[in-house]
Each structure stands twice: as C-alpha cells, then as structure tokens.
Amino acid sequence: MTTPGLLIGAARSGSGKTTLALGLMRALTRRGLRVGAVKCGPDYIDPAFHAAATGRDSLNLDSWAMAPGWIAELASAASQGADIIVAEGAMGLFDGAPGGAAGVGASADIAALLGWPILLAHDVSGQAQTAAAVIRGLATYDSRVSVAGVVLNRIGSERHRRLVAAGVQEAGLPVLGSLPRDERVGLPERHLGLIQAGETSDIDNRLNGLADFIEAHVDVLRIAAVAGSTLQPVRPRAEICQPPAQRIAVARDDAFSFFYPHLARAWRAAGAEISFFSPLADECPPEQCDLVWLPGGYPELHAGRLAHARNFLSGLKAFAQTRPVHGECGGYMALGQVLIDAQGVAHEMAGLLDLETSFQNRKLHLGYRRARLLADHPLGLKGRIFRGHEFHYATILKESGEPFAQARDAYSDRDSPAGLRRRLVSGSFFHLIG
CATH class of the missing domain: 3.40.50.300 (P-loop containing nucleotide triphosphate hydrolases)
Known part of the structure; x- marks a missing residue:
C-alpha cells in the first residue's frame, strides 16, 4: 500500500x-x-x-x-x-x-x-x-x-x-x-x-x-x-467483529445515525446483508431481516415524533417476538419505557426494556469500555469480549432486569453491569467498535 x-x-x-x-x-x-x-x-x-x-x-x-x-x-x-x-x-x-x-x-x-x-x-x-x-x-x-x-x-x-x-x-x-x-x-x-x-x-x-x-x-x-x-505493518490479520445475523435491519435517520462504516464493511465482507430503514419516517423494520440494530444518535431531539411513529413501534414490537433486537445508546433509550426530553416532557418509547432515561438533568458519560457478554448473544458466545466507547448526557431514572454485559472503563479493573436484556431484546449505552 x-x-x-x-x-x-x-x-x-x-x-x-x-x-x-x-x-x-x-x-x-x-x-x-x-x-x-x-x-x-x-x-x-x-x-x-x-x-x-x-x-x-x-x-x-x-x-x-x-x-x-x-x-x-x-x-x-x-x-x-x-x-x-x-x-x-x-x-x-x-x-x-x-x-x-x-x-x-x-x-x-x-x-x-x-x-x-x-x-x-x-x-x-x-x-x-x-x-x-x-x-x-x-x-x-x-x-x-x-x-x-x-x-x-x-x-x-x-x-x-x-x-x-x-x-x-x-x-x-x-x-x-x-x-x-x-x-x-x-x-x-x-x-x-x-x-x-x-x-x-x-x-x-x-x-x-x-x-x-x-x-x-x-x-x-x-x-x-x-x-x-502509508506503511503496511507486518501483522496477522485482526479478529474482526462478526455480523450478528445474516440479514440485518439498521435504523438510519437523524435520530439514529451513529453507525460505524467500518462495522458495515466488516459485516458485509463476512457475507451479511444490511437493509436500512427510518423510524422517523414511521417505517417498520424490513420483514425479511433476521435482526434489528438500533444505533445511537439523537432520539432526545425527536422523541415526540418517535412516540407517535406507530408503524415503527408496532413493527418493532412484533419483530422482537421472534427475532433479536439490539440498541446502542440512543437506540437503547428508544427500547425503554420512557424518554424525558430536555424540556421535561415524557415520551413513551417501545417498552421492550424496563428502562427510563432523561435529558432534563444532563450528565456527561464518556470513555472507552471493555465489555463481556453475560450470556450467548447474536454478537457472540457468553464471555466474548468487545471494545467500544460510551458518550452521552442522558441520565438513567430506572434500569431494571437482567444485565446485557459486564463492562469496565480503561482506568478500572472491576466490571459493572451494563445495559439490559429481556428475551430477544438487548441494549446498552456502549457503542461497539470491535
């Protein structure tokens, strides 16, 4: 090169x-x-x-x-x-x-x-x-x-x-x-x-x-x-994050835009198909897909529209009855019961996880994260380690249920519960990098 x-x-x-x-x-x-x-x-x-x-x-x-x-x-x-x-x-x-x-x-x-x-x-x-x-x-x-x-x-x-x-x-x-x-x-x-x-x-x-x-x-x-x-380091090829499913439905619009191109490249290179849909346009997840991925973004700025996106919400709930759904950061908040915006207005979300979040009292959460799966998941088997980051201002009012993973930041040697998992639905504030 x-x-x-x-x-x-x-x-x-x-x-x-x-x-x-x-x-x-x-x-x-x-x-x-x-x-x-x-x-x-x-x-x-x-x-x-x-x-x-x-x-x-x-x-x-x-x-x-x-x-x-x-x-x-x-x-x-x-x-x-x-x-x-x-x-x-x-x-x-x-x-x-x-x-x-x-x-x-x-x-x-x-x-x-x-x-x-x-x-x-x-x-x-x-x-x-x-x-x-x-x-x-x-x-x-x-x-x-x-x-x-x-x-x-x-x-x-x-x-x-x-x-x-x-x-x-x-x-x-x-x-x-x-x-x-x-x-x-x-x-x-x-x-x-x-x-x-x-x-x-x-x-x-x-x-x-x-x-x-x-x-x-x-x-x-x-x-x-x-x-x-540009140098080409003489190194063995890295273990790249494998796709969580063959056909992946990824939300993409102004509320859910934080999806890394390098993940899309890696998943496609491994044979996966990616289909995009827009919750803000009240689109359902594509029926032919095997898994829904809700990326992070700015759901707090569009919470009212998301709460009234009935086709999206009903389609997501129906999808989650038979196939996996995973949310990162903003996507995680959309899977919860309630999202409170900066003006203090509560908006009903998908209700697939026992989670309530708020932007009324903002607090910065920022840093690298090392996460370990607590059970088998489309992303990998129990114990699989992932690296990523967390960057948000949301505060958690309620987070109840089985954790999705154990995670630590770069300055800690102790794991703490991260995210939630209920049947086929999972999510956390952790953004996957690899």
Whole structure:
C-alpha cells in the first residue's frame, strides 16, 4: 500500500483540526484529487462531514479498540482508489487511555503504525514566541512520529503572525499556513459535537467556504507534497467483529445515525446483508431481516415524533417476538419505557426494556469500555469480549432486569453491569467498535 497520507494533529481539542481537515479535504477534491478520509478515535459526526467533503466514506481508526492488523486493513481500504489520505486526529496528539489493543487510542499511535507524517494545527491565540516551545515539544516528544509542518490558527494580526512564525521556523519546522481569527468560519454545534452533516443546511456551500478559507491562507500543494507513503505493518490479520445475523435491519435517520462504516464493511465482507430503514419516517423494520440494530444518535431531539411513529413501534414490537433486537445508546433509550426530553416532557418509547432515561438533568458519560457478554448473544458466545466507547448526557431514572454485559472503563479493573436484556431484546449505552 503506497498511497501517501498525513495526519492532522494538535496540542488539544479546539485547536482547529476539523476546520483544517475539512477545508483541506474539499480543496484537494476540488483540484481533482481523490481523497481518502480517516478519523482517529471513536467519532461518528466528523466522518460524515469528511464524506460530504470528499464524496467517499470516511473510516475510523482507533488504537485502543482495534488491533494493529485491523487498523492496517482499514487504512488499506481508505487508500483504495485514493491519491492521498487525510486523517483527522482527536483531542491532543498524545492523549489516550491505558490498556488498548494497539496503543492508548492516541492519534500519534495511528501515525506511528502507518508511517504518516503529522501536520500540526496550533491555536496561537494568547501566544507569540512561546508557541514555538509548545510545538517543538510536540515534535520531539515521541520518536515514533514525525511532524512535517505547522498551520498556525487564530492569528490576530500580521505582526502576530511574524512573531509566531519566526519562532517556529527557528525551531526547525516549516509554517505551511496561517489562519486568521474569523468567527464566521466553522460549523454549528450541539451537545455531542457538531450538528450532523445530514442536518447542516447548505452543507456544500459551507464546505466550499471552508476550502476557500484554507486555499487563501494555506499552501495546499505543499501540504499534499509532505504526505508520506502509508506503511503496511507486518501483522496477522485482526479478529474482526462478526455480523450478528445474516440479514440485518439498521435504523438510519437523524435520530439514529451513529453507525460505524467500518462495522458495515466488516459485516458485509463476512457475507451479511444490511437493509436500512427510518423510524422517523414511521417505517417498520424490513420483514425479511433476521435482526434489528438500533444505533445511537439523537432520539432526545425527536422523541415526540418517535412516540407517535406507530408503524415503527408496532413493527418493532412484533419483530422482537421472534427475532433479536439490539440498541446502542440512543437506540437503547428508544427500547425503554420512557424518554424525558430536555424540556421535561415524557415520551413513551417501545417498552421492550424496563428502562427510563432523561435529558432534563444532563450528565456527561464518556470513555472507552471493555465489555463481556453475560450470556450467548447474536454478537457472540457468553464471555466474548468487545471494545467500544460510551458518550452521552442522558441520565438513567430506572434500569431494571437482567444485565446485557459486564463492562469496565480503561482506568478500572472491576466490571459493572451494563445495559439490559429481556428475551430477544438487548441494549446498552456502549457503542461497539470491535
């Protein structure tokens, strides 16, 4: 695999990685290049914007949840038919958690495994020459990775730019662009991050605007030239999550959109068929399917519509009498008795699990999870271990019954009950990665 790639990293979240990544992806695509997009870490929203910017699916690579062989296999998939791979990092470049399958979940792990040079997006607001010290620290902290250049973000003036750039160049790193402060540049956000790509009005014009902004202030061709050839680690093929059924009905709309493309690829490669349906359009699960998968998303924003989607709810209940139904996070909440929205209004859900959840009093739940099945399940036999993550603000008012799994976070050595299981219906707040 020789497709060149680069990874956009930063010292911390909020440094401008997404702005730079999306603008660069669209700018390169407009120049006629076929761009393979990658997102580091457990993220559903950014990859959908990548796909909108490039016209190709974006894949997640996660060194905490994925073994090296699977990372290499997915990188190979991202490179197929591509002229260049642009990977967007997560959080700070070296941020992660212990006990991972191929690393700590840091973006730096992905760059090291695949040989991708790093392009740093550095927020210089409140800094001048000190920025060079921070950037030099990032460039020399880990000998496994190489920083190829820097794009300075939130420059306040031409004088500010000269002061910062001089220090960075003295530190031996090229400045490949300088983005001025401009509050008009960006995308709308909500409590789990950006508004979803499918919900963003005039998304094509917005992406072209980001590309125009990047083109005006960044040396796009020079950045493309520093991309390095993607390495193929010599590793045994990873054990990839097997499909839970032959014919899988997956809910997909604005309420249930958090479904990883890499899972779809793996399941299809193993011979499974995936059919999508929309609960918000009051569609029943396809009758010919063997299992229903309700992904996460934003059911709390559409709880009223879901409560009145009688065809969907009755069809789901009928399906669950004879075939398995599984829900993740938002899908788990939809399987419960009641979902209370941010305004305190209670909405009746499917009632297939003894669960009540609320968004009226929000509390962040975030982190990697290692889960073990407590009984045989379509996902695997009793005792099967899975890796994934949890990210939601919902609070549990009632959760009663047989647990779906035992789970722990990356910083714990103790398992706790996770989710619920009743006959053929199961779910939890845990998002499966692999």
